[in-house]
Amino acid sequence: MTHTRFEVTETDCVGCGLCEKRAPENLRIPPGRSAATVVKQPEGAAETEACHEAADYCPMGALHALEPEAATKTAVSR
Ligand code: SF4
Numbered sequence: 001m002t003h004t005r006f007e008v009t010e011t012d013c014v015g016c017g018l019c020e021k022r023a024p025e026n027l028r029i030p031p032g033r034s035a036a037t038v039v040k041q042p043e044g045a046a047e048t049e050a051c052h053e054a055a056d057y058c059p060m061g062a063l064h065a066l067e068p069e070a071a072t073k074t075a076v077s078r
Pocket of ligand 1: 019
């Protein structure tokens with residue numbers, strides 16, 4: 001089963017840490033960095049839901065869910 005993938009637009013991220021709190025398995029602000037990153041794409045319904053919640057709570061709209069088709073197109077585009 002394909003789960004929704006997520007990405008952070010680092011230029012929009014202010015490093016508030018809300019997403020990290022919502023989805024600690026998947027989102028993190030690496031040491032020494034000021035923007036969040038997706039450390040692991042969600043696996044299973046619980047992680048996927050946590051990432052959707054994190055995206056909803058992101059005050060900057062910097063965390064995005066990618067539709068499976070879009071992620072596939074991105075992966076194969078040159
Ligand atoms: S919630 Fe949004 S602005 Fe805050 S650290 Fe996460 S991606 Fe960045």
